[in-house]
Amino acid sequence: MARHRLLVTLCVALWAGAALRPAQAADDPSPAGRPRTDQLVAARKLVAAKQWPQALDELKRNTDAGNADWNNLMGFVLRKNTPPDLARAEVHYDAALRLEPLHRGALEYSGELYLLRGDLARAEKRLRELETACPQGCREHGDLQEAVDRYKAGKR
Numbered sequence: 001m002a003r004h005r006l007l008v009t010l011c012v013a014l015w016a017g018a019a020l021r022p023a024q025a026a027d028d029p030s031p032a033g034r035p036r037t038d039q040l041v042a043a044r045k046l047v048a049a050k051q052w053p054q055a056l057d058e059l060k061r062n063t064d065a066g067n068a069d070w071n072n073l074m075g076f077v078l079r080k081n082t083p084p085d086l087a088r089a090e091v092h093y094d095a096a097l098r099l100e101p102l103h104r105g106a107l108e109y110s111g112e113l114y115l116l117r118g119d120l121a122r123a124e125k126r127l128r129e130l131e132t133a134c135p136q137g138c139r140e141h142g143d144l145q146e147a148v149d150r151y152k153a154g155k156r
Contacts, residue, residue, distance in 0.1 A: 052081040071096035102133035108140035
């Protein structure tokens with residue numbers, strides 16, 4: 001009888017711990033295994049406003065080359081800036097993917113960069129990698145798929 005009570009108590013404790021974990025994760029702005037990106041808030045606001053030179057300055061002020069999100073955002077800003085610096089953007093996307101091989105943003109944006117260069121094969125490779133990164137589908141996959149479809153239709 002004591003064994004049965006112990007087993008029931010253990011099961012309830014394990015179940016309760018598992019039930020609490022998602023709630024705790026939802027409160028944590030930094031997903032497990034990923035660095036906090038609070039220093040990117042100002043840069044993200046500038047990106048949302050399409051203020052590329054200011055976003056570039058902000059990212060340079062808060063350099064964090066060991067952060068996949070920072071590298072991805074830097075690549076994005078370099079690609080969108082006037083004039084675009086595609087070579088440096090690619091360096092940052094590659095750095096993000098070295099740090100986090102299935103970084104969805106870096107996979108999408110580097111795929112778009114390859115389309116700008118006329119490299120459909122590499123863009124489609126990124127699309128396949130996004131299928132691995134988000135097998136249930138995700139915004140990044142949908143966005144890159146649309147870009148590939150436009151490219152194929154000649155609407156670059």
